Amino acid sequence: MMDIKSKNKVSSQSIGATNRTKRYVNAVLVLLLLVTSIIACDDSDYDSDAASPALPLTIADTSVRAAGYGQYRLKTLSGTELNIAVDLSALPSVSSLAVTKTINTEVDESFGTNGVMELPISNGADTYTYDYTALVEDVDQLIGLSFTASDGSNEVTSDLTLIVTVSPRDNIPTKKWAWTGKIWVDGGNAPDLKDCEKDNFFFFNADSTVTVDYGANTAAGDCAFDGFTVYDKWYLTEDEQFFVIESHGLFDPTPVVEQYRVEKFDTDVIQMSIDIDLSVFGLSTEETFLYEYTARQK
Known part of the structure; x- marks a missing residue:
């Protein structure tokens, strides 16, 4: 116990x-x-x-504010023109406005004068619109546009960060395009891509020329006439509704212009259709075919 x-x-x-x-x-x-x-x-x-907006920035009448004093951020595509409206009302009287461009936080010396561009503002102006077109060279880079306004005694700065992704249009010359599909739409959507065409690659070059790699399976059978078409030029219309290819025959200089309707268009796939006159074979003058090209790394 x-x-x-x-x-x-x-x-x-x-x-x-x-x-x-x-x-x-x-x-x-x-x-x-x-x-x-x-x-x-x-x-x-x-x-x-x-x-705290510092110098308020808007693009297409939309604020692109980001967290932090005077910070702005926008995702865009290469080739896009950005109309950047700079609100100068933070200062009672603005005497100068400049924009500095940086790439990955380093000043882009090729921009303006040693990376800085003085913008021509009017006396008493309370806004200024600066037009910047996102470049192909800006893709996958951290692009900064820093706007600094001064009244002679004080300065106010806002920083716009651009995240630029390659646009489908600008992407075309950077890839080789495998011919991955051909559908005879008016023939009951029958597949019409020949075996010897499945190793074909098209290069739609930046200078508008066209190069074709017919692969190993060529110059025989269904592809006996590979190389008989000489491709002169390609272009995509401004509205991206038509893909145009100009060519002529190897033994016939008569120009041929093929205007394809763009059905699907992104950085991975181009689908386009065209009407072909097959009346010589007893078919219609507008037999529709759908072509597909798939992007591959060069």
């Missing part, structure tokens, strides 16, 4: 353990409160910065 001394000893040990536990819990609570306070302060500063 436990005596009173033993009971008191056990009781003291229990009380001591309980006190240590309370002190530990209190310390943890204080630490959590401190961390929460720090995070709350950081969030407050972050939110405050995010609400």
Whole structure:
């Protein structure tokens, strides 16, 4: 049977353990409160910065604000003209406005004068619209356009970051295009791509010329006349509705212009249709065929 001394000893040990536990819990609570306070302060500063536009920038009447003081961000395609409206009302009287271009945070020395372009503002103007066309060279780069306005004593700056992705149009010359499909639409959607055509690659070059690699299966059977068509030029109409190929015969200089209707067009696939006169074979003058080309790395 436990005596009173033993009971008191056990009781003291229990009380001591309980006190240590309370002190530990209190310390943890204080630490959590401190961390929460720090995070709350950081969030407050972050939110405050995010609400500070500096020089407000809009594109197509739309704000492209990003978090942070005077920060803006936009995803766009190469070849797109951006009309960037700069609101100068942050300064009572603007005496100068300049834009600096950076690529991956390094100043682009080829832009303007050593990377800086002075913009011609009118006296008393409260806005200025700067036109910038996203370049193919901007693709997959971190492009920065930093706008700085000054009234002679003070400066205000806003930074626009552009994330430029290659457009389907600009992508065409960067790939080789495998001939992956030919459907005779008016023939019951019958597949019409010959075996010897399945290893053909088309190169629609940046200078508008066309190069064809007929592959190993060529100059025999269904492809006996490979090379008899000389391709002169290709182009995509401005509205991207038609893909045009100009050619002539190897033994006949008569120009041939084929205007294909663009059915599907992205960076991976081009599908286009055309009507072919097959009346000589007892068919109609407008037999529709659908062609498919799939992008491959050069």
